[in-house]
Each structure stands twice: as structure tokens, then as C-alpha cells.
Amino acid sequence: MPLKHYLYTILLCLLTYPAFAQEQDSLTNMYLSAKDEAIRFIKNQDQSASFEMLLASEADKVANLTPIEQATFHIQFAKKHLKAGIEVDSLLLVSVQMMRESNCLRGLGEAMFFIGARAIDDNKSEVLHNAFNEAALCFEKTDYELGVVYALSRMANYYSKSDNFELAEKYNQQLLGIVKNTDDRNLKEMVYLNVANFYTEQAETEQALKYYKLLEASLKISNNKRRLKPLYNNLGVIYIYKHDWPNAKEYINKSLTIKRQENDSLGMFASYQNLFRISIKTKQLQDAEYYHTLLNEWLGKLKVPNEQVLSFKFNTTDYYILRGEPDKAQRAFYDFSSDKDSISNAVFSDQLIDIEEAFEIERRDQKIKLLEQEDELQQAQLKSLKITIVFIIAFIVVLLVNGFYMKRQWIKLLRADEQLKVKQSEILSVNKRLEQSNKSKERILSVIGHDLRGPVGGLKELVELYMELPELEPNDIDNLLKTARESSSSAYYLLENLLTWANSQRGEISFKPQTTPIYPVIKKSVELLDQSINNKNIRFNIDMETSLSLKVDINMFRAIIRNLVSNAIKYSPENGEVKIHAEWQQKHVCISINDQGKGIAAEQVEQIFDKKETYYIGSDVSKKGSGLGLILCKEFVDYHGGKIWVESIENSGTKVSFIIPTSNKRINTNISLKQEFAQ
Numbered sequence: 001m002p003l004k005h006y007l008y009t010i011l012l013c014l015l016t017y018p019a020f021a022q023e024q025d026s027l028t029n030m031y032l033s034a035k036d037e038a039i040r041f042i043k044n045q046d047q048s049a050s051f052e053m054l055l056a057s058e059a060d061k062v063a064n065l066t067p068i069e070q071a072t073f074h075i076q077f078a079k080k081h082l083k084a085g086i087e088v089d090s091l092l093l094v095s096v097q098m099m100r101e102s103n104c105l106r107g108l109g110e111a112m113f114f115i116g117a118r119a120i121d122d123n124k125s126e127v128l129h130n131a132f133n134e135a136a137l138c139f140e141k142t143d144y145e146l147g148v149v150y151a152l153s154r155m156a157n158y159y160s161k162s163d164n165f166e167l168a169e170k171y172n173q174q175l176l177g178i179v180k181n182t183d184d185r186n187l188k189e190m191v192y193l194n195v196a197n198f199y200t201e202q203a204e205t206e207q208a209l210k211y212y213k214l215l216e217a218s219l220k221i222s223n224n225k226r227r228l229k230p231l232y233n234n235l236g237v238i239y240i241y242k243h244d245w246p247n248a249k250e251y252i253n254k255s256l257t258i259k260r261q262e263n264d265s266l267g268m269f270a271s272y273q274n275l276f277r278i279s280i281k282t283k284q285l286q287d288a289e290y291y292h293t294l295l296n297e298w299l300g301k302l303k304v305p306n307e308q309v310l311s312f313k314f315n316t317t318d319y320y321i322l323r324g325e326p327d328k329a330q331r332a333f334y335d336f337s338s339d340k341d342s343i344s345n346a347v348f349s350d351q352l353i354d355i356e357e358a359f360e361i362e363r364r365d366q367k368i369k370l371l372e373q374e375d376e377l378q379q380a381q382l383k384s385l386k387i388t389i390v391f392i393i394a395f396i397v398v399l400l401v402n403g404f405y406m407k408r409q410w411i412k413l414l415r416a417d418e419q420l421k422v423k424q425s426e427i428l429s430v431n432k433r434l435e436q437s438n439k440s441k442e443r444i445l446s447v448i449g450h451d452l453r454g455p456v457g458g459l460k461e462l463v464e465l466y467m468e469l470p471e472l473e474p475n476d477i478d479n480l481l482k483t484a485r486e487s488s489s490s491a492y493y494l495l496e497n498l499l500t501w502a503n504s505q506r507g508e509i510s511f512k513p514q515t516t517p518i519y520p521v522i523k524k525s526v527e528l529l530d531q532s533i534n535n536k537n538i539r540f541n542i543d544m545e546t547s548l549s550l551k552v553d554i555n556m557f558r559a560i561i562r563n564l565v566s567n568a569i570k571y572s573p574e575n576g577e578v579k580i581h582a583e584w585q586q587k588h589v590c591i592s593i594n595d596q597g598k599g600i601a602a603e604q605v606e607q608i609f610d611k612k613e614t615y616y617i618g619s620d621v622s623k624k625g626s627g628l629g630l631i632l633c634k635e636f637v638d639y640h641g642g643k644i645w646v647e648s649i650e651n652s653g654t655k656v657s658f659i660i661p662t663s664n665k666r667i668n669t670n671i672s673l674k675q676e677f678a679q
Contacts, residue, residue, distance in 0.1 A: 028106040034072035042080050050547045071098035085515050109138030185222045205238050229258040245282050280318045511639050513553050519546045525561045536574045544582035556636040563629030564593040564656050571597030592657035600648040
């Protein structure tokens with residue numbers, strides 16, 4: 001590029017930048033003003049209302065607002081309900097589009113930040129990487145340093161927990177570059193703490209110590225007591241690693257003082273544990289006895305984490321070694337080993353072995369002193385005896401080595417024989433399953449043919465009747481049509497079940513769960529069955545919360561409900577009632593269909609879901625159908641990781657219930673960072 005063109009480009013940028021900055025300042029002020037109003041509105045919402053009602057209320061509020069104001073309300077509502085689900089994702093995506101169109105970089109940055117936060121929960125690394133990077137860029141262009149630090153810190157922490165230490169260090173170095181020349185001590189301290197914690201997790205103690213010391217120097221000026229407790233505790237731990245016992249003890253005691261003020265019992269237990277370790281390493285027996293007694297008392301009062309209990313038991317081993325009590329040390333070590341499965345009971349600590357060797361050396365010295373008093377003849381005899389012993393030991397070693405190799409070969413032969421038996425058993429099992437599967441398929445085809453003959457034959461007879469008697473009364477025509485609809489619906493559902501079962505046998509059914517309200521699905525399925533096969537005037541009672549949602553494959557869930565309600569209709573008496581009930585039970589949702597039919601015998605209820613299709617098709621349960629509905633219900637519930645069962649009393653009705661677990665999402669452990677941003 002010619003020099004004059006280059007200078008012209010620079011001049012153009014300098015002339016347009018003030019206008020751009022002025023525009024962004026104006027848009028940022030509009031966004032912040034709308035943000036304050038949105039926060040007040042969301043705070044005043046009735047939090048006891050359902051999420052759907054709150055979402056509808058927010059939608060009504062923003063109906064007549066400007067795009068920036070609408071996007072701002074969406075962002076703050078999504079922030080309040082960040083764990084709600086796909087509705088929050090939709091709000092954030094709409095906000096991003098509105099902020100881009102309005103060129104409001106500050107609002108766009110916050111929308112992208114919360115998209116990244118959502119992606120962390122779902123472990124979508126590419127989405128969160130792009131979202132946080134764009135958020136940091138938007139915050140940088142609007143001079144919002146705190147936002148830049150938050151975005152980069154989230155990425156650094158995520159990559160550190162994902163063991164991608166190279167990217168984690170890259171973003172930590174960017175954070176250090178940002179706060180290097182800033183006067184904002186809060187930003188500096190937050191970055192120093194995060195970077196130091198990162199290097200502590202990597203066991204890079206010198207780097208961690210460097211940034212903890214920078215944080216300590218800054219805290220002496222800012223007097224931010226909230227960060228003193230983790231600082232002192234982590235410094236104490238680092239000095240323990242470095243065997244710098246005076247500094248370790250000093251910082252652990254400083255941390256302990258703050259924990260006492262906050263009445264942090266578990267934190268105090270951890271500090272006393274560290275002081276116990278320090279007293280053992282510095283051989284301060286009196287201090288060690290005090291902490292050992294104190295920690296024993298606290299173990300009986302507190303619910304201490306397993307890793308702390310194991311650490312205490314391991315320290316107790318060293319404590320008894322310090323006291324010169326090898327028997328107690330050995331018992332303490334065995335107690336530790338029994339709680340830690342990865343350690344064999346036959347393994348001793350190096351310190352225990354050192355003590356036993358010391359005692360052995362002392363006994364040998366005494367024997368040597370006695371031997372020195374013997375005359376030369378006895379010494380010669382002793383030498384001869386030693387030579388004999390050496391030969392005996394060598395012979396025993398040879399025997400042991402040969403025995404070892406023979407035993408290893410014998411073990412290999414036994415394992416090979418066991419593997420052969422296992423393979424034979426697997427082949428027999430596969431043959432048996434294939435034989436059973438072939439029989440079941442033949443039985444299914446037979447029953448399907450029999451069951452299809454009824455509705456199809458009925459349709460044929462109805463058509464012939466209509467052809468022979470064309471001049472029928474309207475009521476007679478309606479009855480014929482209702483009967484025809486019932487027959488065709490029965491044939492259709494039977495064929496649909498057959499095709500679904502055949503696809504499942506070939507492995508062609510895909511499982512695509514998604515979070516969806518289940519009340520509309522159940523209601524629609526019941527309405528279709530009521531219109532198609534309900535010729536007994538059966539009433540339906542759906543008892544459940546309309547807002548209840550589940551992560552299910554909709555097609556599979558619809559097939560489960562259709563088959564269970566269809567069975568309930570078949571076995572219900574005239575003018576009976578079928579009740580569909582769903583409720584939340586801790587970690588799963590339980591759905592039950594209850595009819596008022598004759599019920600099932602107790603011995604059949606106990607076995608109804610224990611066997612495969614050969615049982616269903618050959619049992620009395622299938623007299624009114626092929627049994628494929630129950631097979632599909634069992635398979636589809638298994639796909640969701642759930643369970644299905646039957647409760648029935650003869651002449652009192654049947655209740656079929658199934659449960660589907662709810663998903664548990666990972667909770668973000670970076671609490672301090674999250675709370676600071678929330679402020």
C-alpha cells in the first residue's frame with residue numbers, strides 16, 4: 001500500500017473513532033438505565049409463581065419497549081433463571097440478535113457472557129469459547145474492564161477443570177496483562193487469586209507463591225477481608241509442601257483465626273489437621289498430642305469429609321511413629337489402609353519399616369558383641385555355619401523361583417480354562433436367546449394375524465351390510481361408522497405397534513430426548529383414543545401439574561401413554577373411569593394409569609415384567625391383544641433409564657406405573673466469581 005493511502009486510512013480512523021465512542025457511550029447509558037429498570041421489575045415478580053407465568057409476565061412487560069430495552073429485560077430474566085432450560089437459550093439468542101441490530105456492544109457482551117455460562121453447564125466447549133471471547137471483545141471496546149476479567153476468568157477456570165492447562169495458562173496470562181497497569185485493586189486481587197489457585201492445582205509452588213504474595217501486598221492496602229481466609233489457608237498449604245514449617249504454621253494460624261470468627265467448623269478442622277501435620281514434622285510431641293486429642297473429639301461431633309478423615313488417619317500413623325510406638329502405628333496404618341481400597345493390607349509405610357529395621361540392627365549389635373567374646377575356634381565354626389546357611393538359602397531361593405514360575409504357569413492354565421468355559425457359556429446363552437427370539441417372533445406373527453383378522457373382518461362385514469341395506473336410518477349409519485372407526489383404529493394401532501417393535505428389533509429406533517411439558521402430550525393422546533376406540537363411555541381423569549416437564553423422547557413417551565391408556569380402555573367396564581396421575585418424586589417423575597377392570601391375578605402381576613415377549617404373548621394377559629404394547633412400553637421406559645411395574649387386585653382394577661429419572665446438572669463451583677458478577 002502506498003504511504004499516502006496508509007496515512008489516509010489512519011487519519012480516517014482517528015476522525016471516526018470519537019463518533020463511534022460517543023455512540024457507544026450513549027447506547028451503554030441506554031442499556032444500563034434499562035438494566036436498572038429490568039432488575040427492579042424481576043425483583044418485584046412473584047417468585048412463587050411458575051416459570052411459565054413469570055415468562056409470560058416478562059413478555060407482557062416488554063411488548064411496547066424499544067429493541068434495546070426488550071433485549072435488556074430478556075438478558076436479566078435469563079440471568080435470574082439461568083438453569084431453566086431451552087426457554088432461557090431462546091431469550092439469550094433473541095437478545096444477541098437485537099443487540100447486534102442496535103449496535104449496543106455493552107448489551108451484546110452481557111448476552112454473550114450468559115450464553116457462555118449456559119454452555120459451561122452443558123459442557124459445550126466450542127460454544128462457550130466463542131461466546132466468552134466475543135463478550136470480552138465487546139467489553140473491551142466499551143472500556144468495561146471488569147466484564148473482560150470475568151469473561152476471561154470463566155474460560156481460564158473452565159479449561160483448568162477440563163485439564164486443558166495450556167489454554168488455561170494462556171487466558172490467565174491475558175488476565176495478568178489486563179490488570180498490570182490498572183489502578184483497580186479489586187480487579188488485581190481477583191486475578192491474582194485465580195492465577196495463584198491455578199498454579200497451586202498444577203503443583204507449581206513457586207509461581208503460586210509469587211501471585212499469593214502479590215495478593216497479600218495488595219490486601220494490606222485494600223483491607224479486603226473476604227479474600228484473607230483463602231489467601232492465608234493456601235499460603236500455609238504451599239509452605240507445608242515446601243517444608244517451610246515456621247511460615248506454614250504462621251499462615252495456618254492466621255487462617256484459623258478468621259475461621260473462628262466466622263464459626264467455620266469444617267474449615268477449623270482442616271486448619272487443625274495442618275497444624276497436627278506440622279507438629280509431627282517438627283517433632284513437637286506436646287503440640288502433636290494436643291491436636292490429636294482435639295481432632296479425635298471433633299470427629300465425633302462433625303460430619304467430616306472422607307478425604308479429611310483419611311488424612312487424619314495417615315497423620316495418626318506418623319504421630320505414633322513419633323511417639324516410638326510401632327505397634328500402634330502399624331494398627332493406625334492398617335486402619336488407614338482398610339479405608340483406602342487402593343492400598344493393600346500387606347503394604348507398610350516406609351517409616352514403619354525404618355523403625356523395624358532400627359530395632360533389628362540393635363539386636364544384631366548385641367549379638368555381635370557376644371560373638372566377639374568367643375574364641376577363634378568358635379569363629380571358624382560360625383564361618384562354616386554361615387557358609388552352610390548361604391548354600392541353604394541359595395537352594396531355597398532356587399526352589400522358590402522355580403515354584404513361582406510353575407505357579408504362574410498353572411495360574412495361566414487355570415485362567416485359560418476359565419475363559420474357555422466362559423466363552424462356551426456365552427455361546428450357549430446366545431444360542432438359547434436366538435432360539436427364544438425365533439419362537440417369540442413366530443408367536444407374534446401368529447397372534448398378529450389372529451388379531452388383525454378381527455377388526456379387518458369386522459370392516460368387511462360392515463361394508464357388506466351397508467351394501468345390502470343401503471336405505472338405513474341415520475342412527476344406524478352412525479352406529480356402523482362408529483363400529484368401523486373402532487375396528488380401523490384397533491387395526492391401525494396394532495400395525496403401528498408391530499412396525500415399532502420390528503424397528504426396535506433391527507435397532508433402527510433413535511433415542512432423541514428433549515425437555516418438554518408432558519401434560520399436553522398426555523392430554524392429546526387421551527383425546528385421540530377417546531375419539532377412536534372409546535365405545536364404553538369411559539371417563540378420563542388427568543391428575544397432574546400442567547407445568548410438569550421431563551426430558552423424554554416425545555415419540556416414545558407418546559407410544560407408552562397410548563398403549564397403557566388403550567389397555568385400560570379395553571379392560572374397563574361400561575361407564576368406568578381411567579385415571580392418569582403424575583407427580584414429582586425427588587429425582588424422578590412417577591406416572592400411573594389406573595382402570596376399574598377385573599384386574600390381574602397376583603401370580604401374573606409378579607412375573608409380568610420379568611420375562612421377554614415370549615411370556616406376554618403366550619400368557620392370559622394377551623387374550624385381548626397381541627401383547628406388543630406392553631413389550632414396547634417396557635423397552636421405551638428402559639431407554640429413559642426408568643422402571644415400569646403393575647399393581648392389581650382381582651375385581652378391583654389394575655394400576656400400571658412407570659418412573660422416568662430427571663437429569664441432574666453440574667453445579668458451578670466458582671462461587672466467589674459468580675457472586676461478584678451478580679452484584
